[in-house]
Amino acid sequence: MANTFYNEILTDHNMHPVHKHKIDGANFTLEGVNPSCGDDINLNLRVENGIVSDGGFEGDGCAISQASCDMMLDIIIGKPIKEAKELADIFIRMITGKVTEEEKDRLEEASILQDISHMPSRTKCAVLGWHTMDEMLKDE
Amino acid sequence: MANTFYNEILTDHNMHPVHKHKIDGANFTLEGVNPSCGDDINLNLRVENGIVSDGGFEGDGCAISQASCDMMLDIIIGKPIKEAKELADIFIRMITGKVTEEEKDRLEEASILQDISHMPSRTKCAVLGWHTMDEMLKDE
Amino acid sequence: MTIEDRKIRENFPVLEERQVTYLDNSATTQRPPCVIKAVDDYYRRSNANPMRGLYELSIESTDAYENARAKVADFIGAASDREIIFTRNTTESLNLIAYSYGMNFLHEGDEIIITIMEHHSNMLPWQQVAKHTGCKLTYIYPEKDGNLPPERLEEAISDKTKLVSVTQISNVFGRLNDVNAFAEIAHRNGAVISVDGAQSVPHIPVDVQDLDCDFMSFSGHKMFAPMGIGVLYAKKELLEKMPPFLYGGEMIEYVTTEGATYNEVPHKFEAGTVNVGGAVGLSAAIDFMRRFGWDEIQKRELEVTRYAMEKMAEVPHVNIIGASDPEDHHGIITFTIDDVHPHDIAEIFNSNGVAVRAGHHCAQPLHKFLGAMSTTRASMAFYNDKEDIDIFISALKNIRSEMGYAD
């Protein structure tokens, strides 16, 4: 078999997402879609005192969109809004442009998605959750 | 110089058409046009007792359309309608299909236009006068 | 058939050099060298603007173009080559019908009937006609396996129905619709019928007079010809009463500052400089297909399709959309794999050198009807062979495990 980027971390997040569920007291909600792929997620966050205290998502999509969103929630829950937005910026740059090694390290597990930057047809899937998060917090 | 089919007979009919004028007592009149070329003639005939007793044309067009019309009038003036129509049929077949040598002889001078059958873009010019005559006499 | 044709695969550099297992033929086929060469030769030897040219190259170009038209007419059994209009692709052909016929001959109170299995290109133009003229757009539905009994049309049609538009072979099911029966019902009720032949003309013998359809649209690029050339067939009496669609160039007779009179059909519908190179390519593609003949083409396609479906049936969690009989697929196998998104499926196929398509295949309403957001499609041309299918199947077998599933 050829080598694909569907490694264990990615498939695990896809098959057993930790954050794919409703959450209590969400005060931020946004739907993110990639019309050309059919990826469609509903992202919910609960923000308290400027901190993302909880988050969850629902919806459908390819493994990349689902796993990426799940990984994102892993990292941003517990972080201040400002930091979450920085991380989104780093992630989106990792996929569509350039990042430094230090920046990449801040993405923790999500950094394994860097390979997708070489796959123009899948970059939208990878950034869907991050874009949605960035968009919903843009006035905060 | 390359050889062209613009021989003396043709150019003579073009430069000095015998029948390019108004006629008296015309009882058949029809305009014939080739929109794609800009050929445009007005054909007038005087028919008496089933005989084409006089004919003339006016208008503009390339040498082929003008000379062909002039030659046509040369032959059909003085002939019965039936024969004029037969000649039109022969001429049109000479240009766009097949004729026998005997048929061709009946066209007299006009038979020099046979070469035009090899020039798809000019066949319409050659048959314009003949088509117009055929059309105007079709119910006779 | 020449020896070269037997070694057909060797003639497709894309398939050989690139080592790709190309199973996206319903989207576009590869071009054989004889087609590429015909276009080259035209450009190297006879290229000029056709129509009205009074010099040899232009006359040759006109001949090349008009001969291609005659060949297409013969290929689909049209009564006259005057009934063949060259367009860019099926989509443009269908839009031409919608703009020129639909917008002008349909009115409030009239009805258009199409099927839910139509490609967007045979759906959106009718939605536009409905929107702009106020006529009603009605959909008829097949069974879940793609079977669309003519009774569905019989039930839906009325004397209000003025146009029926249906695909002959759906690009998702691959199943043949009984266009003869649809045409008979449409005509009996006073409606015209337009047939989307994008997936049929490349795969089965089509005779428009036999089908008695009023319009037939298809694309060159799905039948070995270059991109950028398509066909609209329409009965002459319809073409004659329809107004032009695009305006300009050689489609006129006289023009004044006030208006214009139009050239005869088919030129009335071919505005601007025509695509002679494309038409020459389509003509060569028809020659290519004829060298094999329909028996051979259909036999080969059926064989690989049958083989693929048999092998796929042995792979757990794979679900084929449409009929179970390979004869009802015409080389198109659309499928899902439990719990794996089609985009991931296509991605894994790609890393195994297999080109398949994933998504809604420009048939979103059909996918909604089938209850699937998207699907994966493998589609064959007659140059595909069992070896292609073996590679496809071996990749297919591993997809769920690649995605982390135990079985």
Place this chain on the structure above:
Amino acid sequence: MTIEDRKIRENFPVLEERQVTYLDNSATTQRPPCVIKAVDDYYRRSNANPMRGLYELSIESTDAYENARAKVADFIGAASDREIIFTRNTTESLNLIAYSYGMNFLHEGDEIIITIMEHHSNMLPWQQVAKHTGCKLTYIYPEKDGNLPPERLEEAISDKTKLVSVTQISNVFGRLNDVNAFAEIAHRNGAVISVDGAQSVPHIPVDVQDLDCDFMSFSGHKMFAPMGIGVLYAKKELLEKMPPFLYGGEMIEYVTTEGATYNEVPHKFEAGTVNVGGAVGLSAAIDFMRRFGWDEIQKRELEVTRYAMEKMAEVPHVNIIGASDPEDHHGIITFTIDDVHPHDIAEIFNSNGVAVRAGHHCAQPLHKFLGAMSTTRASMAFYNDKEDIDIFISALKNIRSEMGYAD
């Protein structure tokens, strides 16, 4: 410039093998081998349906297509490649503007201004818009030598004027219109301006931002690219508010049985399978032109044009249409010969191996204005040389005597 390019003529088999003196370049140019080869290579190596493909060939095809778009954007100085729509030819580009912009944003009481020198492709679509929307179509007139002072527009324009459409170089006069000035006047009066670049983009550097035009249309086949590919440039804010023109294929976002939402520009305007091969050819043609550079191209064209005009002036009974300065011709010399019909002229040129065009050149109203039913046109590309002109002149000199005239 490579050595091959220096021997440019040897690269055009049509010109060499056929021994034709090709002077119908305004109708369509010949294609250099590098363009033919680029298209071949695409079909042999990267061919697939672009857009949405999740496999390598499709991604390569998408890249090839989008790179061509970026190259075109750069070539005409567009602010973004999103402002470039691939069409079939100039005629389709102009019809797209008329259907999508004209039919939807113009209304009764509004006014369109065009010039009498427009090609039918930039006249008939506006006649249609006027007819269907009830707006008024006004013509402005040049002097007899083709000079169109911007004051003509200034006099005609009012706050009712919503659209001005003008050719940058007329295909009969060959003279450059001052589009900058027209654009300034149009915008100052609240109108948009559409420019027909069919004869300008192949012959002079065009910068759409510099011109500040809202639309620019041109054809690949008049600039060494294959037939079947054309371009519409439009400012992004216009494209965004314009509804689609053709419907179907990848131009959508979501489709339901009720309607659809559309993809972003430029895809919204590119319905059905796109012509990647054609776009690749156009991209190669731009590379070809750039290898020479505008200085070289314009110098060569001006030289042969000047030489031809000087020689023609020595032949009695020959009348050149338009300006007396070769700089105002851009390779286009339209003329008449006293008492000889243009079709006979072209015929005699043809029998001498010279390809020129005769007729109304799709500009009947202009011919009426000039008082000529038809004219003959010799038009140069930068591969034409003085030897071509010598052959042309020697044939020209004999035409009247061939037709039986004494001088």
